[in-house]
Amino acid sequence: MANFSYIALDAKGQQTTGTVQASSESEAIQSLRAQGLYPTQVVEAGKGSLSVDGAKKPSKKTKGKTKVRQIKSGGKVKPKVLMTFTRQLATLIDSGLPLLKSLNVLGKQEPNLILRKTINSIADSVQTGSTFSEGLSQHPQLFNKLFVNMVKAGELGGVLEIVLKRLAEYMEKAEKLKSKIVSAMVYPAIVMLIAVIIMVFLMLFIVPKFKEMFAGMPNVDLPFISRFVFGLSDFMIRTDKSVLFGIPNIIYLFAVFALMLVGLNLWGKTVKGRKVIDQYKLKLPIVGDLQRKSAISRFARTLGTLVTSGVPILQALNITRDTSGNVILSAAVDKIHSAVKEGESIVQPMQGSKVFPDMVVSMVDVGEETGQLPEMLVRIGDVYDDEVDNAVTALTSILEPIMIIFLAVVVGGIVLALFLPLIKIIQSMQ
Numbered sequence: 001m002a003n004f005s006y007i008a009l010d011a012k013g014q015q016t017t018g019t020v021q022a023s024s025e026s027e028a029i030q031s032l033r034a035q036g037l038y039p040t041q042v043v044e045a046g047k048g049s050l051s052v053d054g055a056k057k058p059s060k061k062t063k064g065k066t067k068v069r070q071i072k073s074g075g076k077v078k079p080k081v082l083m084t085f086t087r088q089l090a091t092l093i094d095s096g097l098p099l100l101k102s103l104n105v106l107g108k109q110e111p112n113l114i115l116r117k118t119i120n121s122i123a124d125s126v127q128t129g130s131t132f133s134e135g136l137s138q139h140p141q142l143f144n145k146l147f148v149n150m151v152k153a154g155e156l157g158g159v160l161e162i163v164l165k166r167l168a169e170y171m172e173k174a175e176k177l178k179s180k181i182v183s184a185m186v187y188p189a190i191v192m193l194i195a196v197i198i199m200v201f202l203m204l205f206i207v208p209k210f211k212e213m214f215a216g217m218p219n220v221d222l223p224f225i226s227r228f229v230f231g232l233s234d235f236m237i238r239t240d241k242s243v244l245f246g247i248p249n250i251i252y253l254f255a256v257f258a259l260m261l262v263g264l265n266l267w268g269k270t271v272k273g274r275k276v277i278d279q280y281k282l283k284l285p286i287v288g289d290l291q292r293k294s295a296i297s298r299f300a301r302t303l304g305t306l307v308t309s310g311v312p313i314l315q316a317l318n319i320t321r322d323t324s325g326n327v328i329l330s331a332a333v334d335k336i337h338s339a340v341k342e343g344e345s346i347v348q349p350m351q352g353s354k355v356f357p358d359m360v361v362s363m364v365d366v367g368e369e370t371g372q373l374p375e376m377l378v379r380i381g382d383v384y385d386d387e388v389d390n391a392v393t394a395l396t397s398i399l400e401p402i403m404i405i406f407l408a409v410v411v412g413g414i415v416l417a418l419f420l421p422l423i424k425i426i427q428s429m430q
Contacts, residue, residue, distance in 0.1 A: 003045040004028040008037035008129070019045075026098045029129055041128055077115045077142055083171040085115060090164035099160070100126050118142055131155055145319045146302060153310035163309045170305045173381075174298065177388055181294055184392040184399075191403040195410050200236075200250065202414050207233040210418045220421055229417035278327040282355075286398065290391045295326045296360060297384035299333065304377030313340060329355055346373075 001021045006028065008016055016037065022028035028042050085106060092102035103123040110116040118139050125135035133152035136143040147167060154163030211230045214220055222230070236250040267273035281291045302323055306316035314337060321333040332353035339349040347365045350356045360380055367376025 005043050005045060006032060006037075007041040008032055024098075025127065026100050029127075032129075077112060077118075079171055079175045081112050081115060082142065083168050083175065085110070085119070086164050086171065087168040090161045090168060093164065094161040099132055115142070132160070144323065146306065146323055149311050149315060149319055150306060150309045153306075157310045159310075166305055166309055170301060173301065173385060177294060177297060177385060180389060180392045181290065184290070184395050187396065188399045188403050191407060195407045198407075199410050199414065202411075203229075203233045203236050204250070207414065207418065208237065210421075214421055217425070220425060223417075223420050223424075225413065226417040226421055229414055275327045281326070282328060286395055290388065290395060291326070292355075293384050293387045293391055295324065295329050296356060297381050297388055299324055299329060300360070300377045300384065301381030304374050304379075304381060308374040308378065332356070 001023055003019050004022055004025065005019050006017065008018075020028050020031055022031055025042055025044060032042070088106055089102055092105065093099060097105070100123060103119055103126065107116055107119040107123055110119060121139070122132070122135035125138065126132055131152075133148050133155055136148045136151055150163050150167055151160065154160040157163075207229060211233065214222065214226075214230075236248065236253070238249050264277075268277050282288050282295075284291070299320055303316055303320045306319060307313060311319070317333055317337040317340065321330045321337065324330045324333060332350070332355045335349040335353060336346055340346060345368060347361055347368065350364060351361050363376050363380055364373065367373035370376075
């Protein structure tokens, strides 16, 4: 047993100091909480001293370590890194290691500098008497509302390790879903970029050579496709010396395109613009179905994971609304929240929103009637994960031939425009 000096707040908010005997620092904190005290500083005798301003004065042995932990955390961490940390923390706690010790172990071995500083900062908060969820809430750039509230529910229910495992599984499936959608969009984007690069190269360097050659042959009757390609190439190369020192028109085209993208991005950050863009995303012919399924999967899995972990339904709906990623779906969840707040069922506002398919509404209805709504929501998330996987496979199989045909039409059209006059010349010579 060792002596621990402490500074704590009582139920009236008054600061009090004293010493307590315990075998470890975490046990000393638990002992103080059992006495109705809220510890702000706990220091083992001989390893440091307490300061009135709330900072712990480190001893010579721990000075360097404390200095590192005082560095403020910031920046972004990849979801995969955060998922690994969550799973490792759940494993350590499930093995019987105290939370504070688990955080210290992970903080020492974490290779990511930003996450290491954040873990050390959270460990300091826990060491001074804050709960784990309170420590997480001080770093919203890494831990969103969903993470913090699930941990808070796990702390209240005494099942923190189970909640952390669910969080890790949730992040893993969400990241896998995101990567599937991104991979489906990468292929057509690359093909489109290659087509543009080839077209620009041919128009700027190859087509003008053929145009000069045919210009020296006045008797050659150029077909329409050749005249169109030569005219387009001439427009792209043409310069207007009265504007910006004779920059070619192709530069203006790219500049206008870039400004349109920037303007669309800025408009998308407004309330009206975001609503219009998200609405059109759901109405697109092929991609819209994929967007809708991924949004429903995220909604069902988020809400189901939160409710299963013990988060109250109204609070879970608020978090789901904020993390839905689509304004139209957020508005539908907001209506569900209002209906549940008035004591109504979830099914009616879901059906009235016209965002959720009939199958989802029916499954939620069955879940409510049988008292297994959280499990049913998680099952809906699994079903729509498979639906997204199938939609991505179908989209890729459809886009592959479309992109190949598009590339063939662009490049083949230019080549045809260049060689048709040559064929006519050869035929006339024969």
